[in-house]
Amino acid sequence: MRLKGVNTAVVALLLAYQGPVVLATEADSLRTDSERFAWQQLVAPTVLFSAGAVGVKSEWFRTRINEPVRDYAARIRGENAIQFEDYIQYAPGAAYLGLGFAVQPKHGFAERTMAACTAWAISALLVQPLKYTVCEMRPDGSARNSFPSGHTATAFVGAELVRIEYGGWWGAGAYGFAVMTALLRVYHERHWVNDVLGGAAVGILSAQAAYWLLPAERRLFGLENKDLSLLAVPYSVGRSTGLSLAMRF
Helix, strand or coil, X not given: CCCCHHHXXXXXXXXXXXXXXXXXXXXXXXXXHHHCCCHHHHHXXXXXXXXXXXXXXXXXXXXXXXXXXXXXXXXXHCCCCCCCHXXXXXXXXXXXXXXXXXXXXXXXHHHHHHHHHHHHHHHHHHHHHHHHHHCCCCCCCCCXXXXXXXXXXXXXXXXXXXXXXXXXXXXXXXXXXXXXXXXXXXXXXXXXXHHHHHHHHHHHHHHXXXXXXXXXXXXXXXXXXXXXXXXXXXXXXXXXXXXXXXXXX
């Protein structure tokens, strides 16, 4: 195989190099208590989902919380509010996958990717059937698929993954984006308050379940003894600069 150009040469050197630029090695992944089920982990999602579910049928919740919050948001929103939550819902998930290149993660990149895919798959499998089973009308009257909030679930999946993997401080930042996503869904009259509570519950539970399943997936995909490394080296050729990446199995 012929290698042409500096970039391909750098990648070829990276594949052979095993020096200090190794960013993530699966063999060095740390096994944590997050992979073990504990009933205490169910408390927050159970409380949130119960409150959200009650709000679907409760007259008191509708008249004292949902409708007053919707009306207040309508008064302060204006006509051309941009729905930033369409984008920031993904920020916690991006942080979960990307932070491991800047700080020490508990698991390698392949395991983090596997956990993220599992968590979002579980979330989708819970959110979509619930939407079309409950059939709650959205505050703007556009459709009967309001409960639970999918945007909120997506954001809280990422936030809980960050908290589990990187600890409380990073998790707090990720949860800030998740809460902002939930508030904006209510602000833009796309969801009721109880919808975002239900979405948050689904998101948190999905992330926790993904870590409970991680040991089985590790065995299934043969990551128990696999040495997988991601390497990166900056380069500069003339006016072109960038970062060369390579994976070694």
